Amino acid sequence: MIRPVLLCAASLLLASPVAAQEQAEPPTPGSVVAASHPAEWRQIAPENLMVMDLAPDAQGQPRRVIIQLISPPFSQPWVENIRRLARAHWWDGKSIYRVVDNWVVQWGGGDPELDMDPGPLPQGVTAPRASYDSSQRSQAIQDALRKQESAVDDLLTRMRGERMIGSLRQAYGSDPYAGRTGFVEGWPFAASDTEMLAWPVHCYASVGVARDLAPDTGTGSELYAVIGHAPRQLDRNIAVVGRVIDGIEHLSVLPRGTAEAGVYATRQEDTPILSVRLAEEMADPPAYEYLSTVSATFARYVEVKANRHDAFYEQPAGGIDICNVNVPIRAVKPNE
Amino acid sequence: MIRPVLLCAASLLLASPVAAQEQAEPPTPGSVVAASHPAEWRQIAPENLMVMDLAPDAQGQPRRVIIQLISPPFSQPWVENIRRLARAHWWDGKSIYRVVDNWVVQWGGGDPELDMDPGPLPQGVTAPRASYDSSQRSQAIQDALRKQESAVDDLLTRMRGERMIGSLRQAYGSDPYAGRTGFVEGWPFAASDTEMLAWPVHCYASVGVARDLAPDTGTGSELYAVIGHAPRQLDRNIAVVGRVIDGIEHLSVLPRGTAEAGVYATRQEDTPILSVRLAEEMADPPAYEYLSTVSATFARYVEVKANRHDAFYEQPAGGIDICNVNVPIRAVKPNE
Numbered sequence: 116m117i118r119p120v121l122l123c124a125a126s127l128l129l130a131s132p133v134a135a136q137e138q139a140e141p142p143t144p145g146s147v148v149a150a151s152h153p154a155e156w157r158q159i160a161p162e163n164l165m166v167m168d169l170a171p172d173a174q175g176q177p178r179r180v181i182i183q184l185i186s187p188p189f190s191q192p193w194v195e196n197i198r199r200l201a202r203a204h205w206w207d208g209k210s211i212y213r214v215v216d217n218w219v220v221q222w223g224g225g226d227p228e229l230d231m232d233p234g235p236l237p238q239g240v241t242a243p244r245a246s247y248d249s250s251q252r253s254q255a256i257q258d259a260l261r262k263q264e265s266a267v268d269d270l271l272t273r274m275r276g277e278r279m280i281g282s283l284r285q286a287y288g289s290d291p292y293a294g295r296t297g298f299v300e301g302w303p304f305a306a307s308d309t310e311m312l313a314w315p316v317h318c319y320a321s322v323g324v325a326r327d328l329a330p331d332t333g334t335g336s337e338l339y340a341v342i343g344h345a346p347r348q349l350d351r352n353i354a355v356v357g358r359v360i361d362g363i364e365h366l367s368v369l370p371r372g373t374a375e376a377g378v379y380a381t382r383q384e385d386t387p388i389l390s391v392r393l394a395e396e397m398a399d400p401p402a403y404e405y406l407s408t409v410s411a412t413f414a415r416y417v418e419v420k421a422n423r424h425d426a427f428y429e430q431p432a433g434g435i436d437i438c439n440v441n442v443p444i445r446a447v448k449p450n451e
Numbered sequence: 452m453i454r455p456v457l458l459c460a461a462s463l464l465l466a467s468p469v470a471a472q473e474q475a476e477p478p479t480p481g482s483v484v485a486a487s488h489p490a491e492w493r494q495i496a497p498e499n500l501m502v503m504d505l506a507p508d509a510q511g512q513p514r515r516v517i518i519q520l521i522s523p524p525f526s527q528p529w530v531e532n533i534r535r536l537a538r539a540h541w542w543d544g545k546s547i548y549r550v551v552d553n554w555v556v557q558w559g560g561g562d563p564e565l566d567m568d569p570g571p572l573p574q575g576v577t578a579p580r581a582s583y584d585s586s587q588r589s590q591a592i593q594d595a596l597r598k599q600e601s602a603v604d605d606l607l608t609r610m611r612g613e614r615m616i617g618s619l620r621q622a623y624g625s626d627p628y629a630g631r632t633g634f635v636e637g638w639p640f641a642a643s644d645t646e647m648l649a650w651p652v653h654c655y656a657s658v659g660v661a662r663d664l665a666p667d668t669g670t671g672s673e674l675y676a677v678i679g680h681a682p683r684q685l686d687r688n689i690a691v692v693g694r695v696i697d698g699i700e701h702l703s704v705l706p707r708g709t710a711e712a713g714v715y716a717t718r719q720e721d722t723p724i725l726s727v728r729l730a731e732e733m734a735d736p737p738a739y740e741y742l743s744t745v746s747a748t749f750a751r752y753v754e755v756k757a758n759r760h761d762a763f764y765e766q767p768a769g770g771i772d773i774c775n776v777n778v779p780i781r782a783v784k785p786n787e
Contacts, residue, residue, distance in 0.1 A: 173509070186539065216699060247766075290627065290770075291772045292768050319679055343679070344655045344680050344775060345680055347775065350766075367678075367704075369704065372630075426664050428690070432686065439680060
């Protein structure tokens with residue numbers, strides 16, 4: 116008889132608190148997070164939480180997508196535009212009009228050529244003349260990334276000797292796209308080894324600002340979320356303004372568009388947006404927190420993810436790429 | 452007025468043959484492939500093509516998923532099981548019963564505990580005692596991967612000097628998970644730098660064999676396809692047996708499961724499988740070909756993908772990871 120033949124998805128699930136008997140088992144990413152201390156979690160500021168409610172699905176179920184906006188110094192001119200657009204309720208009644216498999220879901224006002232008249236943008240919302248990367252705080256970020264590499268090395272030296280250090284260091288120290296990668300204040304970043312520059316990276320569920328050809332940089336009124344393998348070639352070419360932290364599945368399951376560039380062929384195929392609100396404007400706002408990326412638990416979480424030796428895994432990878440880490444984020448009761 | 456604010460998806464689209472006037476534009480991955488020579492394409496053998504027809508969708512549209520099975524020496528005991536299962540029409544009437552966002556879609560006979568009695572497996576289909584990697588042909592594969600690195604270096608030295616070589620070499624020579632990566636006979640592989648071993652990698656759309664805990668290795672009767680960021684930690688822990696080369700969107704848009712581990716809570720939520728057939732058994736089989744991964748066009752395609760400088764891109768990445776390359780594959784008329 117065949118036993119439940121389930122490919123283990125423990126890496127995606129935050130485990131419920133582990134029972135005492137399980138403590139003897141090799142740790143999983145979920146068990147490490149479950150054993151974290153409350154003080155290791157950081158609240159996401161309400162001004163950085165944006166709530167997009169889509170029209171209910173075919174079964175009448177509500178569809179809520181929660182986006183965390185990125186913190187300074189990155190992409191702030193676009194983030195300020197996005198806050199203005201949300202406060203003006205600009206996206207209410209607009210739609211998701213483009214979905215490309217293993218690429219992006221895109222929404223906003225669209226374009227008159229697509230039979231979508233977005234109407235005028237709120238006062239002051241224009242495409243910024245600004246950079247997608249930043250030298251501001253770059254020294255601090257580079258220092259933080261170096262410190263992570265060094266902390267990981269220390270941890271591994273204590274735990275397992277030299278053999279795995281080389282490969283796990285790559286998760287923090289080198290990838291095919293940048294000289295240096297790692298986490299700062301809960302966000303995945305890359306940085307140059309040769310210039311004093313750092314930038315947020317495109318991972319699954321990252322949110323960015325759609326734009327036309329340069330010198331256009333986009334206003335923030337048209338946004339996309341990544342629904343496939345990390346399109347890192349977009350890094351430094353588009354403003355990364357946030358990430359979907361809850362409800363990404365309401366975007367990733369949408370039918371793929373069949374017209375040019377994955378736009379829906381007719382507006383009837385669009386998914387209507389009921390409203391987009393900043394949490395600070397809501398009577399009953401959601402609340403989230405992330406696991407501090409300088410916490411001991413986060414360092415352990417990355418180490419365990421990179422070296423799975425729990426029951427399902429026979430061959431630990433010995434490394435992990437920046438977009439496979441997925442910083443733990445959880446919903447909390449607003450007054451918790 | 453806002454121009455069509457479309458995030459460029461050219462990297463995903465095989466361009467139609469470029470007009471003469473476009474030849475002066477910087478190349479895109481699509482334009483490079485469009486300019487390929489017919490002799491650079493290789494037919495996918497009919498015994499390696501498997502066609503899964505799902506029940507029509509809610510709009511009555513047919514859903515066909517085409518899977519290419521991997522070639523020797525990798526995972527052949529499972530591939531042979533899969534051919535036996537397909538020839539026995541074993542999957543007909545079975546279902547897709549598990550979908551996890553940014554992870555996998557899983558199908559097959561399921562388990563009695565899930566109210567699914569798969570019935571007996573065809574004669575001879577048992578979980579193989581075999582490895583997920585292989586030392587067979589490892590020397591040849593390692594040599595091929597080294598040759599690719601060297602060819603890419605030569606190309607870049609001629610074209611652009613030293614600066615980008617280091618980072619693009621990483622696409623072929625190093626990643627966080629393996630000592631060496633590259634393409635052999637159309638497939639993405641990784642190999643060890645310290646042992647004489649090579650293995651197929653998990654990318655978006657890869658197909659693998661679900662299994663229980665070791666020593667179980669799975670029979671091949673339960674399969675999964677990746678629908679998210681490459682889960683490279685599964686490499687060498689599960690048998691990679693193929694990849695979806697057409698119709699992945701019929702899997703990636705399926706509703707995510709809400710019961711344990713992303714299994715659907717009820718069998719009514721499953722997507723029925725009408726039939727699974729090897730192309731060799733079909734009266735009107737589809738036919739596909741891939742761009743030879745030792746062709747000049749493929750080398751150029753990777754180089755251009757790693758260094759986009761067409762209109763949309765301001766900042767070429769200077770590198771690419773193995774799972775972002777996506778070997779070009781196209782449908783052809785069977786008698787072409």
